[in-house]
Structures are given as structure tokens and as C-alpha cells.
Amino acid sequence: MEFVLRNTDIFDPTLAEKFETVILNESHQFEAEKVFKFIASFHVDLIKDLSSFDRFILPVSDKINKRKKSDEKDKMYDVLGFQLKQLENILMKNNIKFYSSTIQGDQLESTHIIKIEIEEDKSERVITKNSRKHQLGKVSSVVPSKLYTENLVSKLASERISELYYKIFNVIGNKKIMSEILGIDETENDNVLFQAFVKEYGELWLTTKAIENELFDKLIRKTTEVFEKYIQECEVNKDENK
Known part of the structure; x- marks a missing residue:
């Protein structure tokens, strides 16, 4: 109303x-x-x-x-x-x-x-x-000032999400794997990867504790699935090369 x-x-x-x-x-x-x-x-x-x-x-x-x-x-x-x-x-x-x-x-x-x-x-x-x-x-x-506050929150959110993304990417260190974790076609484009991360996990910056936990669980689950897949593929390739 x-x-x-x-x-x-x-x-x-x-x-x-x-x-x-x-x-x-x-x-x-x-x-x-x-x-x-x-x-x-x-x-x-x-x-x-x-x-x-x-x-x-x-x-x-x-x-x-x-x-x-x-x-x-x-x-x-x-x-x-x-x-x-x-x-x-x-x-x-x-x-x-x-x-x-x-x-x-x-x-x-x-x-x-x-x-x-x-x-x-x-x-x-x-x-x-x-x-x-x-x-x-x-x-x-x-x-x-609503506009000033929104701009400030947006700036802080961007900085925080960027920090989270690069921490995760530095651990993974592989754009092919990162693409699969984010559910997009394989790409070497850093901006495409970052935008995909923002789309999936951007709410990590400012949300309820329940949603934050849900998003982190989703990220961990997806990362684990992709790594397990690559480990299995490596083992199969290793057996075939014996």
C-alpha cells in the first residue's frame, strides 16, 4: 500500500x-x-x-x-x-x-x-x-540518502564478491574446472567466469544466515562433484595407459 x-x-x-x-x-x-x-x-x-x-x-x-x-x-x-x-x-x-x-x-x-x-x-x-x-x-x-546508501552497499558488495571469487579461483587454478563448477560452457574469459559466479553466488554478500549457508553448501557440493569427476577420469586414463 x-x-x-x-x-x-x-x-x-x-x-x-x-x-x-x-x-x-x-x-x-x-x-x-x-x-x-x-x-x-x-x-x-x-x-x-x-x-x-x-x-x-x-x-x-x-x-x-x-x-x-x-x-x-x-x-x-x-x-x-x-x-x-x-x-x-x-x-x-x-x-x-x-x-x-x-x-x-x-x-x-x-x-x-x-x-x-x-x-x-x-x-x-x-x-x-x-x-x-x-x-x-x-x-x-x-x-x-537512499541513493548514496545503495551505491555504497553496491560498492562494498562488489569488492566482497570479487575477493571471494579470486580466493576460490586461486585455489582451483583451472578455468575449465571453474567453468564446470559454475555450470557454463568452458571459457578462458575471466569476465565471463566472474559474471557467472556473481549470478550464482552474488547473494553471499548480503543475505540471511540460512541463505548464506545454503549458497556455501551449494558451492562446496558442486566443487566436490566436479573434482571427484576429474579424479575418476584421471584414474581411468591412468589405467588405460598401463
Whole structure:
């Protein structure tokens, strides 16, 4: 579900009230047994308006207000975090369950709107650690620039996947075997091999522990199968040459 709040922005002290007005009219869409994830987007250009962040009045009782006013970056995070908390309170007040909430700067069509996205969260919330099950808590995220964050994650992911690929390739040391492990036609082209690796195992960088284990198991299983095949072929050739 997507809602657009108009004639408002991230500096609006009545933002939560405007959000609640919309939610009250749509409460029938939020089934009690479901859990949702919440994203509030504002125009990313507003993070440049440092004077408006500085003028934003935070509750005196709030610990984040104790920081020095000169620290403009911290004040920006404080304001965004405060507004996210206010929006979360509206969700809880209206009995809308959520596990994750995000406030982010994005390329919207206007600086005077807030886009709200609420979708069902079907992610696994129970993990097993040391043979005991643990319920994951709620996660709140403040992302001043979605594009910057995505580019940073993409850069780190590329570096990590490259590191993993070359570590594996240096151990195997044979492009024919590497091609077979990756399930592609034999090639000497390093870029083709790398892209095939990314396609099959790119999620190793940023994923759940369960999927990470599944991908590593798949890689180990496939590598073992190929090596066992080549060992058998070598033994057959050795017997034929006797």
C-alpha cells in the first residue's frame, strides 16, 4: 500500500497527525494477524537544508536533544529519528504490527510530499542460535540518502564478491574446472567466469544466515562433484595407459 501526504515535509511538526488521518480511513486494510514493514520517504534534497534541521524543536526530555547544536549532522539524524518515532507511534496506536521501519531521502516529485509505503512483512523473525530459538526485535533505520546508501552497499558488495571469487579461483587454478563448477560452457574469459559466479553466488554478500549457508553448501557440493569427476577420469586414463 502506498500513501502520499501532500503539503508537508520532514520538518512538519504535525506530520504524524496527517499520517494518522490517512491511516484512520484505511484501517480496514490492515489485518490483525499480519505484520508489516513501514517506509516513509521525503525528498532527498531536504537534507541540504541544515538551517531547517537546526530550527526543528525536539522535546527537551529527549536524550538526543542533549547534543551540541553545532553538530549539524547529528541534529539531522536526531530530527529524522524523532519523526520516524512519531510515525511509529501512530502505527502502534492503531494496532498495526510492524517489525521494520525506515525513514529515507529519495528522489520524489516534490519537496512538499511524504510518501508512505506499508507492505506485509513475510520475513523469518525467529533464528536458531546455540540450539535455542530467538525472536528478532524491531529494526528502525534512518537513511538520509537512499541513493548514496545503495551505491555504497553496491560498492562494498562488489569488492566482497570479487575477493571471494579470486580466493576460490586461486585455489582451483583451472578455468575449465571453474567453468564446470559454475555450470557454463568452458571459457578462458575471466569476465565471463566472474559474471557467472556473481549470478550464482552474488547473494553471499548480503543475505540471511540460512541463505548464506545454503549458497556455501551449494558451492562446496558442486566443487566436490566436479573434482571427484576429474579424479575418476584421471584414474581411468591412468589405467588405460598401463
